[in-house]
Amino acid sequence: MPTALVTGASSGIGAEFARQLAGRGYDLVLVARRTDRLEELAAELPGDPVVISHDLANDAASLAPELERRGIVVDLLVNNAGFGSHGRFAELDPAREAEQVRLNCEAVVVLTGALLPGMVDRDSGGVIVVASTAGMQPLPYQAVYAASKAFALNFTDALATELRGTGVRAMSVNPGPVPTEWQAVAGFEGGEDKIPGKIEVEQVVSESLEAWDKGKRSVIPGAVIRWVMRASAVGPRALQLRVVERQYRP
Numbered sequence: 691m692p693t694a695l696v697t698g699a700s701s702g703i704g705a706e707f708a709r710q711l712a713g714r715g716y717d718l719v720l721v722a723r724r725t726d727r728l729e730e731l732a733a734e735l736p737g738d739p740v741v742i743s744h745d746l747a748n749d750a751a752s753l754a755p756e757l758e759r760r761g762i763v764v765d766l767l768v769n770n771a772g773f774g775s776h777g778r779f780a781e782l783d784p785a786r787e788a789e790q791v792r793l794n795c796e797a798v799v800v801l802t803g804a805l806l807p808g809m810v811d812r813d814s815g816g817v818i819v820v821a822s823t824a825g826m827q828p829l830p831y832q833a834v835y836a837a838s839k840a841f842a843l844n845f846t847d848a849l850a851t852e853l854r855g856t857g858v859r860a861m862s863v864n865p866g867p868v869p870t871e872w873q874a875v876a877g878f879e880g881g882e883d884k885i886p887g888k889i890e891v892e893q894v895v896s897e898s899l900e901a902w903d904k905g906k907r908s909v910i911p912g913a914v915i916r917w918v919m920r921a922s923a924v925g926p927r928a929l930q931l932r933v934v935e936r937q938y939r940p
């Protein structure tokens with residue numbers, strides 16, 4: 691059985707990735723900080739999922755050695771853990787903003803960097819990175835979050851291209867608004883209703899895995915937000931900024 695490691699599996703999109711990948715026959719490694727939530731999910735899943743409590747914002751580098759110690763070989767890495775914030779950058783806590791960059795960007799690089807060489811050696815496997823439509827333009831009042839997701843998206847596009855012609859693949863998942871714990875963590879409660887094209891986690895993951903099956907490099911789950919992003923991509927940046935400034939203004 692192939693093994694999938696899902697970061698941020700204690701909630702939202704990550705928990706749903708774990709459920710649907712288990713349904714596809716993967717053995718699961720569930721990673722996040724809240725052990726109780728991971729154990730609850732593990733009990734619900736078939737097989738014998740491995741639970742690893744780990745803080746990826748502050749110690750991403752020690753996860754791969756821990757996997758090696760346990761003899762776990764990862765075939766599919768789902769870099770999903772992430773969080774955002776909301777407000778004028780000058781008024782936000784700079785330490786929390788930097789933590790966001792460590793989780794949304796640095797941990798993705800560290801984990802992918804540790805696990806990808808083994809996949810390349812075996813000429814099989816893959817990396818899914820949960821980025822966001824937020825990474826497709828700058829977002830006033832979510833400035834660091836949007837920039838961190840632009841990093842995730844561009845990193846994954848480049849990686850997918852480097853891996854072309856090999857047995858290993860990379861794909862970014864770019865959801866629009868999805869009701870999860872994300873909004874409460876970011877201080878953006880109800881924010882999912884301000885942006886068009888809200889969808890549920892089940893649809894995010896099923897459309898993402900369908901795109902994965904088709905060998906896509908990147909996916910925006912949900913037809914409405916997909917068309918909104920296509921339409922806004924052709925507009926000038928000044929117009930994009932004016933529109934999103936209104937949507938995201940606190």
Ligand SMILES: NC(=O)c1ccc[n+]([C@@H]2O[C@H](COP(=O)([O-])OP(=O)(O)OC[C@H]3O[C@@H](n4cnc5c(N)ncnc54)[C@H](OP(=O)(O)O)[C@@H]3O)[C@@H](O)[C@H]2O)c1
Nearest residue numbers: 698700701702703722723724746747772822868870871872
């Ligand atoms: N919801 C949306 O509208 C939306 C849209 C586009 C993209 N996304 C992206 O989708 C991904 C999943 O978000 P979600 O909506 O499912 O949010 P969520 O329900 O808040 O889940 C976030 C997950 O990340 C984990 N996490 C947070 N900090 C961590 C840390 N320091 N170390 C390890 N794990 C950590 C959390 O687990 P613990 O707290 O237990 O550590 C949780 O499992 C994120 O990358 C998010 O940016 C979300």
